[in-house]
Amino acid sequence: KQEVTQIPAALSVPEGENLVLNCSFTDSAIYNLQWFRQDPGKGLTSLLLIQSSQREQTSGRLNASLDKSSGRSTLYIAASQPGDSATYLCAPRTLNDYKLSFGAGTTVTVRA
Amino acid sequence: SAVISQKPSRDICQRGTSLTIQCQVDSQVTMMFWYRQQPGQSLTLIATANQGSEATYESGFVIDKFPISRPNLTFSTLTVSNMSPEDSSIYLCSGGDEKLFFGSGTQLSVL
Numbered sequence: 001k002q003e004v005t006q007i008p009a010a011l012s013v014p015e016g017e018n019l020v021l022n023c024s025f026t027d028s029a030i031y032n033l034q035w036f037r038q039d040p041g042k043g044l045t046s047l048l049l050i051q052s053s054q055r056e057q058t059s060g061r062l063n064a065s066l067d068k069s070s071g072r073s074t075l076y077i078a079a080s081q082p083g084d085s086a087t088y089l090c091a092p093r094t095l096n097d098y099k100l101s102f103g104a105g106t107t108v109t110v111r112a
Numbered sequence: 113s114a115v116i117s118q119k120p121s122r123d124i125c126q127r128g129t130s131l132t133i134q135c136q137v138d139s140q141v142t143m144m145f146w147y148r149q150q151p152g153q154s155l156t157l158i159a160t161a162n163q164g165s166e167a168t169y170e171s172g173f174v175i176d177k178f179p180i181s182r183p184n185l186t187f188s189t190l191t192v193s194n195m196s197p198e199d200s201s202i203y204l205c206s207g208g209d210e211k212l213f214f215g216s217g218t219q220l221s222v223l
Contacts, residue, residue, distance in 0.1 A: 034212065043118075043204055044155075044214040089154065093212070098143060100212055102155045 002027045002094050004103035012109040019077040021106045023090030028071050031098060035064055035075050036089040038105070044089065048075070052095075080110045114139050118205050118215030125195055125222050132191045133218045135205030140185035144207040146178070149217070155204065161188040195222045 003026040013019060023033075032051050036044040048064045050057045050073065056065045061078040073090055087107045091100040115138040125131050135144065144161040159167040159180055167180035182188040188207075192199055200222045205215040 032210065036214075041202075041217075041219065043216040044206075046211060046213060049211050097160075099145070099157060099160070100206070101157075104154045 002092060002101035004090060004092065004101050006088075006090055006103035006106050008106060009104065010107045010109075012111065013080055014111050015080060015082060017080050017110075019075075019080050019084070019108060021075040021077075021088050021090075021108070023073045023075070023103060025071045025073075025090075025092045025101070027092075027094060028068050029095045030068060030092045031095045033064075033066055033073050033090065033092045034100065035062075035073075036091060038087045038089060040087075047088075077108075080108075082110045082112045084108060085110050113211070114141055114208055114213045116205055116207055116213050116215040118218055120218055121216060122219040123221070125220065127196055127222060129195055130191055130193045131195065131220060132189050133203055133205070135188045135190070135207070135215055137186045137207045137213075141207040142185070142209045143212070144182060144188045144205065145212070146180060146188070146190045147204040147206060149202040149204060151201070158190070158203075161190075192220065195220075197222045 005024045007022045034049045035047045048057050050066045063076040066073045087105040089105045117136045146158040147155040149155050157170050158173045159169040161182040163182045179191045202217045204217045206212050
């Protein structure tokens with residue numbers, strides 16, 4: 001069974017700082033990996049998808065890297081803004097059944 | 113991309129009753145899943161909704177408690193049966209092919 005760990009569990013930074021969110025997973029046989037954002041009481045918004053053959057993916061201020069062999073992914077958020085405050089979830093999708101597994105998330109607070 | 117509409121968005125139900133949650137995707141998708149998110153926790157997969165056949169349930173979830181239908185490639189329902197306060201959670205529908213998208217969730221409170 002895929003186990004996903006996200007570190008840190010929570011992060012509080014002043015506006016403008018860069019954020020680094022770490023994710024590790026136990027089964028490297030993945031199809032792809034998605035990063036999601038969840039606002040309190042809401043559903044999930046997909047931020048980035050990295051294919052298993054890719055090393056990184058970028059969208060605006062967001063950059064995600066993937067080291068499949070070591071079971072790690074990192075989400076970088078540049079020049080953070082108060083609107084970035086949310087919980088960020090890492091979800092690798094296993095190759096044999098295409099299911100997403102979720103970590104507990106990193107809750108980010110960006111202070112104005 | 114796919115847009116997933118889920119309803120109801122929230123409900124308050126009495127113990128012992130059942131609630132059916134609907135999930136509509138704006139395009140045909142291969143895979144649909146149902147998740148539960150208990151207060152303060154991450155998402156747990158309930159089942160994979162299979163088009164035209166019985167859903168595939170994860171360990172700890174059974175069809176009698178969480179019957180699922182998927183009559184076509186754009187629609188699925190999850191019923192939470194014989195509810196108890198322990199069923200109070202957010203229930204989320206997900207669908208897609210290469211990328212998975214999520215509905216906005218159903219916040220269920222059982223009294």
